[in-house]
Amino acid sequence: MADTDSLKDIEHYAQALKAPRIRESAARLAEQARSDGWSHEDYLAAVLSREVTARESSGSQTRIRSAGFPTRKSLEEFNFDYQPSLSRETVAHLGTGVFLTQARNVVLLGPPGTGKTHLAIGLGIKAAQSGHRVAFATAVDWVGKLKAAHSAGKLPAELVKLRRIGLIIVDEVGYIPFEQDAANLFFQLVSSRYEHASLILTSNLPFGRWGDVFGDQVVAAAMIDRIVHHAEVLTLKGSSYRLKDTGIDTLPSVRADNAAQ
Template identity: 60%
Template sequence: MTPATKSAKARPAEASTPLPADTPPLASVPADGLPAQLAYLTRVLKTPTIGRCWEPLAEQARDENWSHEEYLAAILQRQVADRESAGTTMRIRTAHFPQVKTLEDFNLDHLPSLRRDVLAHLATGMFVPKAENVVLLGPPGIGKTHLAIGLGVKAAHAGYSVLFDTASNWIARLGAAHHGNRLEAELKKIRRYKLIIIDEVGYIPFDQDAANLFFQLIASRYEIGSIMVTSNLPFGRWGETFSDDVVAAAMIDRLVHHAEVLTLTGDSYRTRTRRELLGKSRTNSN
């Protein structure tokens, strides 16, 4: 910055600082100094981070001889970073995960069948804007829900809206909408989410009406929005869950048309963790 700019540090904090001559007049802008003007302007622009950090960053800019452009970039980066962080927090909260779990917390050692490159690709969230699906198949306790939540959190960080629930709760939600003659409105509302996660398909069998509702949920998002499904059953046994092989086949057809299907094999994650904890307990007791 120029020497004249550096000398601004010596000005009294409340000295009046006129706006440039070509600035459109704003009758409500305070006339009692630059801090008051900036407080007003950042409030009107809804940029609270700039309102908090313009002054310390200005001090740093003067000390380190930043150009005006470098100062502007730094202050805008702070505002954008805070806004993105707040947005991510909101998306994770409104996703209704039962617990917030991350991929980084997941121990992949017990899943030798899981290709790390495929998981890394899914973690980028690039499948979401393409309206592609993810299906996680495997026995109970292997970590399907943890992986689904972890991928959902990654999608939220990438800027995509996510909604999580179990298969039985999705059916209950759609059933209530159906009985209230608002099923189409509910499906339209769900379509606003870029990614929905359906957990625990196969744990509870559904009757014909529930199967039809579930099919409508899948069909309503076909090539429009992403779906992630976890199931303890291979596709060949989905007819048992939905009480209709034809409906199950039609559902699977739409799910896998644009999908990454991961069949997980290995030890139960929960059982293995329990064994490790018991082993540590015995070691400590000795």
């Protein structure tokens, strides 16, 4: 049987260490250790392993909740059959998070409804589970945050704070054109992270049309240069997955965009 006084000591130490899972698993694992003939080292490793696993799981969920994802989408749920030209191996490699340790970017290009945001969220969740801080917002929302910081005279400090976030996801670049001031703010966000921290960007427009979005071909070219210098660019094709069961092949605006390209 377990030593009551020893378990009380363990409970006290676990509370002092703010490690409640140690208190919860110590007695149960002690009985298993006795019955299976574990060494002291095996028992200690098992107890600490439970605590570390629980902390990692709890931390992952906290990072996922604070990231601002509009919904939760996993890479495992992505329908590659609908995107046969997309390399499963490339996406799986990105899911390991190696690109984050190298401060590389990921750019997802393609028509609406082809899975860009799903992949961005899935990669973001993988990053959070690997211990990285993640922040998700649309391009319009990011510009709004930067405008607010600029108006308050705190833009440099805001950019420094954002650079501490391992992964920033910018969704829907190109859906709404930016004014000149907004384009300059977005350029500063990209520049501040260049070779320091990673971006994932999704856009319904090819790079050749980003000048129309930012209202300045020179600014757009400089921005694209910094984004793609260290980046994996994935192009998704086809009509909207969301419309596949409606009998509508694609959205009228997308047909017009494709015809113009």
